[in-house]
Amino acid sequence: MSFVRNTCTEFVEVLASKASVPGGGGASALVGAVGMALGSMVGSLTVGKKKYADVEDDIIAIMGKAAGLQNELLRLVDEDAVVFEPLSKAYGIPKDDPNRAQVMEDALKLACSVPMDIMRACASAIELHDEFAKKGSALAISDAGVGVAFCKSALMGASLNVFINTKSMSDKSYAAGIEAEADELLSKYCAKADEIYDSVIKRLR
């Protein structure tokens, strides 16, 4: 099963339905990939331009990293569905089943893993937008701004899919560890994304 091989229209339609996957996690990975692709578009419109010959090697190196993140985020769209399924099934276990608590706890931990990976990938994507915005073609500057706004919202979206799961965990110390990393990523990279977006707005208006 691959959601990213569905058409965009199909993806959106299944997302809107009551099907358990894709959900907010997979949608966040897709929006992160769309954001990263806009950064790469700035790179694509910069390479080969005489005016930007000085930074061409840099841009090509950044584009290589961006392509890796874009593929990783597309992979995480589908991976999120894989790690969410056991949780979806665990909710169906009768409340008096003695194994329910442990199965649920394991499923919650697993369901958190991919949203955390999406958060880490979005943080890296925001870092790369800083370089695309500073070094890339001025003609494509709006795309760097749009891209970084999407990566920020994808980071935030993935975090909600972490918090909804950590909230229900019995292992509070494990949950606190995950939440601490998520909070650190949010605090550092939302601010960074805003800074990049503001720098774009200043050059645009």
Added chain:
Amino acid sequence: MSFVRNTCTEFVEVLASKASVPGGGGASALVGAVGMALGSMVGSLTVGKKKYADVEDDIIAIMGKAAGLQNELLRLVDEDAVVFEPLSKAYGIPKDDPNRAQVMEDALKLACSVPMDIMRACASAIELHDEFAKKGSALAISDAGVGVAFCKSALMGASLNVFINTKSMSDKSYAAGIEAEADELLSKYCAKADEIYDSVIKRLR
């Protein structure tokens, strides 16, 4: 030519390339549609549940509006490419061509039209999230938060595609009119989206 009939992977790959379309405008419409779909998912997971029988009629009515906005945003993905093409061609007109200025001005006005429609649709999508977050199933509350974060970033993304075009217009009074509407939408609906997102976070953590 329909970009939304491409697979998600293809959409992202073409976006990352130097192809002139899709660009930041079309990507914003897609992210807006993904955001609206997450709101609808909250509705889909609410309808038919005994606990929410009281609001069922409301939810069904909101879902109808949401489905309309989702389709409108998907249509605008492709429509943005249609209105951007003349501008893309206008940049290629020799600088000494006496018709260049007028062709360019008309193309700039046309290229702004769809990003403005995307902004208006995202504003309506944010309004609907307010209702999904307040009335929808508590189990799906994170999806309302993710959805509204995406609609906000899509509103912002579309605005950059307005400003990059109004900036180059000769008709300053026309440009100022468009910018005033865009600024009003941004100021009202970014704040509204943040409010909804914060209310979700408060219930989640």
